[in-house]
Amino acid sequence: MQSDHAAKVMAFLERHRLPPSPQNYTLAYIALNDAGSPMGRAVEAIIAEGYRIKQDEADEIFDRHGGIAIFGSQERNDGELTAHLRHQAIKLGELASSAADATGAFARELSEEAGAFSGDSSNTLSIVARMIEQSLDTQTRLTAAMDEVKALREELEAARHDAQRDELTGLANRRAIDGYLGELAAKGEPRIIALCDIDHFKSVNDRYGHNVGDRVIKLVADTLDDACSPHFVGRWGGEEFIVVIPSGEAAAAVKLLDFARSELADKEFKLRETDEPMGLISFSGGVALATGGAEANAASLRQADQALYRAKAAGRNCILCA
Template sequence: MSAKLPEDAAKPLEFLARHRLAATPQNYTLAYVALSDPGSPIGRAVAEIIAEGYRIKQEEADHILEAHGTTTFFGAYERKNGELSAHLRHQTIKIGELASSAADATGALARELSEEATTLSGGGADSTSIVARMIEHSLQAQARLTAAMDEVKTLREELEAARNDAQRDELTGLANRRAIDAHLAELAEKGEPRVIALCDIDHFKSVNDRYGHGVGDRVIKLVASTLEDACTAQFVGRWGGEEFIVIMPSSDIAAVIKRLNQARQTLADTKFKLRETDEPMGLISFSGGVALAVGGKQANVTALQQADKALYRAKDEGRNCILSA
């Protein structure tokens, strides 16, 4: 008894006949995907060609299959994400195995159909059975490819998370020095004016010496979150140790100073106590220096030097203040 076909099993064959394409495994795959998943890359590419009633030509069909094949996809993905950590590389290998398995299934189907083509043309085989087997193998290959795509999505998410972690300061969650340098380079490339501010926690060494590094870390986190809140939508990073950087794509130095003074005032209005003993810690404050950069990379270097000098002037003039270059 011949295998029973799904109700829409003949539709891909009708599609091929309508467009005068040979009923090869590759063309059948194209037709099946285009009809069953019109939102897929293959489905959209086919739809663009036949939207105005045009027939799809064999060379166009070949191009679509080649452009959206598994080999092209995974090759492009690997090139885009060349620097993977060891555990992510392992996942890539797993995905490659899935893709290879799906490709093997498609290749096996093509070989089987080729072997039976002669028999079919001589009337010695049941065409319904062959098409049914084609459908079954295609669905199996599609399932493997779907699994591979799901793993690719997971891998991309993990890559993005790893990339974000690599650019974040572990203690504060702010941008780290690597991210800061990249952001400054991007602004320099655009050549647009930017205000750069360097801020340093006042008397931080005495905090560490008196209360220990655990309390010192909490103070760093507190100042970091206060600066981030006051400078909403601006770039805030940890420059190093107890020092922070704020970058605003603007030439308005006064606006940056205003935001930094808001952060200073917030700290001044807060009564800090030790968690363990409830002992008052006194004022937590910071000093800052602000400078304007206009131009390329050298402008960043100059502005950072100017901001650093302004910061130390603020320290010399009594701390807990913001000065511009």
């Protein structure tokens, strides 16, 4: 149940393009689970007509309705996660220390047994048997320790991977997107940034419900990921996606996005319950070129967003360049 709440909160934040900070997470949680509260009503007043809530609006609502007191409890949740990771690190250290102790003890036992060798063959055989038994015991303990270290490493790797992925689509989330754009900006290499938005998505949700809406989002995500491979594709938020191409060729990027758009338009999407065709599922896109550092990313995102809205105004289901 807790994971379901978390997934809905993260989806809310992505839909409204809000970063998943403790404060925003708390605001979204209250808006979704206590809509009748003062904070919940304030959020609903903004988003009721389909508008996105902006960060400054979220900050104002949070401060006005006493969010600071709630914020402290969320920070404690973050502390629990940090404590868990610290515990895992300590456990790894203990396992390594245990393995080293076992190896050292075995070496000392071998030295002691070596001094007890004599010409008596029965005594020699007894010593060798004990040495073999100690060797097998040490090997078993070392193998168990290595297996546990491997399991812990895989658990931490999976947690790190999940923190970079959108739960619904499996695409890169905002944290991963920001990181990748930051890497490209640091290199100073030109890159194409494209924003794509599913056409008439609100009407899909209104008519068929959010479950069908989620399936449409997943369909568009898979189509973009397949068509634009091996380039970077992420979920920008809600029904919006981002494609980043390390290139300075805007025309080639428009052509690639147009190919993805046509691939999606050719697919037949039906309701599972009734097998009723839903008609055309399409997206519009805006493409912009970024050159330079982090400022260039911000400027190109704005330009891509403007081109996207021009594509919407031009009738949708098309890709335009800034």
